[in-house]
Amino acid sequence: MISKSLIKSSFIYTIIGSLPLVSGFFLLLFYTNYLTTTTYGALVIFVSFTGFLQVLINLGLDAYISISYFDNRRNNEKLKKKISAITGYLIIWGLFITLLFSIFGENLFSLLFQGKDILFYPYGFMSVLTAFFNSYFKTYSNLLINQEKPVRFAIVNLANFVMTIAFSLTGLFLFPNTLIGPMWGRMLSGIGIFLIAFFSFYKESGMRILPDKELKKAMQFSIPVLIFFLFSWSISNIYPFILKHFMTLQDVAILGLVFQFTLLVEFVLNGMSSSITPKTYSIIKDQELTGSTPELNKYFSGFNAFALLIIPAATFFIPLILPLLINKDYQSSFIFLSVLNIGFMSRGLYNYLLTPIYLFKKTSILPKMYLITAIIQILLSIILIKHFGIWGAISANLLTKIIQNFLLYLGARKFFTFRFNTIKFIWLPLIVTVAVISSEYFVSNQNLNLVRLAQMVFTYILVYVFYNNEILIIIKELSSKYKIRKLNY
Numbered sequence: 001m002i003s004k005s006l007i008k009s010s011f012i013y014t015i016i017g018s019l020p021l022v023s024g025f026f027l028l029l030f031y032t033n034y035l036t037t038t039t040y041g042a043l044v045i046f047v048s049f050t051g052f053l054q055v056l057i058n059l060g061l062d063a064y065i066s067i068s069y070f071d072n073r074r075n076n077e078k079l080k081k082k083i084s085a086i087t088g089y090l091i092i093w094g095l096f097i098t099l100l101f102s103i104f105g106e107n108l109f110s111l112l113f114q115g116k117d118i119l120f121y122p123y124g125f126m127s128v129l130t131a132f133f134n135s136y137f138k139t140y141s142n143l144l145i146n147q148e149k150p151v152r153f154a155i156v157n158l159a160n161f162v163m164t165i166a167f168s169l170t171g172l173f174l175f176p177n178t179l180i181g182p183m184w185g186r187m188l189s190g191i192g193i194f195l196i197a198f199f200s201f202y203k204e205s206g207m208r209i210l211p212d213k214e215l216k217k218a219m220q221f222s223i224p225v226l227i228f229f230l231f232s233w234s235i236s237n238i239y240p241f242i243l244k245h246f247m248t249l250q251d252v253a254i255l256g257l258v259f260q261f262t263l264l265v266e267f268v269l270n271g272m273s274s275s276i277t278p279k280t281y282s283i284i285k286d287q288e289l290t291g292s293t294p295e296l297n298k299y300f301s302g303f304n305a306f307a308l309l310i311i312p313a314a315t316f317f318i319p320l321i322l323p324l325l326i327n328k329d330y331q332s333s334f335i336f337l338s339v340l341n342i343g344f345m346s347r348g349l350y351n352y353l354l355t356p357i358y359l360f361k362k363t364s365i366l367p368k369m370y371l372i373t374a375i376i377q378i379l380l381s382i383i384l385i386k387h388f389g390i391w392g393a394i395s396a397n398l399l400t401k402i403i404q405n406f407l408l409y410l411g412a413r414k415f416f417t418f419r420f421n422t423i424k425f426i427w428l429p430l431i432v433t434v435a436v437i438s439s440e441y442f443v444s445n446q447n448l449n450l451v452r453l454a455q456m457v458f459t460y461i462l463v464y465v466f467y468n469n470e471i472l473i474i475i476k477e478l479s480s481k482y483k484i485r486k487l488n489y
Contacts, residue, residue, distance in 0.1 A: 012150040013274040019161040021267040024260055027168050027182075032257070032326040034176050038117075040330075041240075041249030043182055044256030045118055046127050048237045050186070053101070053131030054138070055233050057094045060225030060363075061086050062139040064218050067358065069146045070281055083143070084205035086218060090139060091198075094132040101128045112241070117249065126183045133190030140197035145274050156196055163189040224363040231370030235377045235400050239393040242381045247389055255390050258333040258340055261322075264314045265307075265344050272306050273351055284359055291417030298470075301424050304348035305467035308432065312456035315341045320449065338452060340394050342436050343401045345429035350401075352425070353408040356416035365414075369407040376403055398433075428466060432459050 031040055068082050101108075102125065109120040137160065144153040168185030175181040240252045276299045283289065283296050319334040357363060377400040384392030409418070435458060439451050 012154055013145070013271040015271070016150075016154045016157045019157055019267075021263045023161055023164045023168075024263055026165060027172075028257070028260055029325050030169065030172055031182065032330045034172055035182075036177060037250040037253040037329055038248075039177060039179060041244075041251070041253035041256065042118060042123075042179060044240050044252050045113075045244060045249075046123050046179070046183065047186075047256075048240050049124065050127040050131045050134070051237055052230075052233055053097070053128055054135045055226070055229045057090075057097050057132055058135040058138060058226075058229070059090065059093055060222035060229060061090050061218065062135075062142045063225050063358065063363075064222045065139060065143055066146045067221070067361065069143065070285060070359075080205040084201065087136070087139065087201045087205070089215065089218075090136060094135060098128050098132055101125070113244070118244075123179050123183050126187050130183075130187045130190045133187075133194035137190075137193040137197045140200060146278055148278055156193070156200075159196060160189065160193045163192045221361060221363055224365075224367050228363065228366035228370050231367070231374040234374045235370070235404065236397075238378060239381060239385070239397070242378075242385050243390070243393055246386050251390060254330065254333045255336075255393055257330050258336045258390075258394075261318050261333070261337055262314075262340050262344070264318065265311055265341055268310050269303075269307055269344060269347050272303055273347075276300075276303060277351075277355075280355055281359055284356065290415070292419040297420050300348050300352040301421065301467070302470040303351065304424055304429070305463055305470045307345060307348055308428070308459055308463045308467070311341050311344055312432075312452070312459045316449070316452045316456050319452075335448065336390060336394055338436055338440055338448075338455070340397065342433045343398045345432060346401050346405050349405055349425050349429075350408065352418070352420070353405060353412050357408070357412050360415060362411075362415060365411040369411055370404075373400060373404050373407060376400065424466060428462055432462065 031043070035043065065083060065086055068086070069079065105120040105124050105128065109118060109124055112118075137156075141153065141157065144150075144156070164185070167188040168182055171181030171183075171185040171188075173181070175184075239255060243252050243255055280296060280299050283293075283299075287293070289296065315338045318337060323331050323334070357366065377396060380396040380399060381393060384396050386392070388395070412418070432455075436455055439455060440448065
């Protein structure tokens with residue numbers, strides 16, 4: 001049975017995990033009213049560039065810390081030494097990357113963006129600094145998840161949320177219709193959360209130099225993860241760059257906006273994923289599993305049910321609410337929302353396939369898989385965007401996620417035996433996907449709201465029929481009267 005502590009932590013991680021979405025949506029209301037589509041399109045480019053740099057600077061060490069925690073959780077002193085050394089190395093590496101891009105960044109931008117509308121100085125350099133600060137905080141935040149400290153996780157992420165809103169709005173109002181405001185806001189909030197993470201790490205674990213032997217172990221694990229994350233970043237974030245090449249910054253703005261809309265789904269699902277990850281790791285570790293069990297399947301099956309409830313609701317309600325709040329120049333983005341959202345229906349299976357790869361430290365298989373995926377994705381994007389513009393980008397995104405899961409399964413099944421209900425994990429998401437695409441293809445834009453209502457009702461009926469047990473367990477736990485125990489701080 002799903003435990004009460006899981007539900008409580010899931011609630012916290014879901015709510016707090018959605019704060020970047022809340023801040024993004026809140027700021028979006030101002031961006032779409034204070035920035036032209038051209039300026040916002042440029043902002044999308046720089047935000048994507050920041051994401052790339054954050055992956056590069058992080059070096060996959062946040063994942064290594066998570067695994068190290070489970071390997072050394074019963075040896076507190078050894079754990080402190082490892083965490084402090086890894087975080088110290090993260091700072092050194094981050095400073096090196098910052099210096100490297102300070103020297104060669106301008107040449108890189110001249111190569112990528114022929115023209116004067118996308119410049120490295122000052123905006124690209126600000127992206128580098130923001131990525132450095134954010135990557136360090138991400139490592140700290142992930143450690144709190146694995147330590148199962150939801151209250152502290154909530155406090156530091158709330159601080160990040162407040163600073164992001166405050167600094168971004170101040171910059172936007174002081175410098176309207178320019179990139180200076182949003183970029184300064186992002187960087188200053190990054191400095192704030194970096195200081196929180198740095199002093200927290202230093203207070204709890206100190207600062208040490210990573211021994212050569214331990215550094216070698218960390219790199220053997222992290223380098224493949226880094227390559228995997230870079231390929232994964234390209235799969236999700238390369239579209240604005242390719243779209244900028246074939247189309248205009250206005251098209252980049254529309255694509256960037258619809259991706260922002262999907263963050264509602266992504267962050268809610270990430271919150272749920274964060275709550276079940278420690279549980280699934282513990283089950284596999286404690287029971288020394290080499291294959292699926294009903295207990296393990298329960299968590300991922302419940303995740304699937306959760307996803308199928310969230311996705312159609314977001315697709316239906318977002319186009320009803322946001323047109324009242326954003327500039328009409330941006331509202332054409334709503335027609336792309338449904339097809340982009342359904343790509344998240346495979347997230348449960350994705351998490352399941354990735355779990356044993358991380359836990360058994362088989363990360364060396366990831367680069368090859370994601371290299372193949374990234375190459376296919378880039379080729380699909382170039383071909384489809386060239387001929388179909390934004391629709392091409394969205395189609396490439398959906399196809400890539402399917403390929404991604406297939407390759408993960410081929411790799412993970414070599415050391416972990418998967419036995420799960422194919423109806424719940426594969427066929428139901430596929431049926432919903434086909435139903436959504438076909439229903440929207442044959443209707444006009446004027447009838448989209450009615451069609452999406454029908455999509456939501458159809459999906460909820462399927463969830464009730466096939467995920468009845470999972471839903472009943474969650475309802476029972478939420479509705480029962482129990483004394484809330486003090487959460488681990």
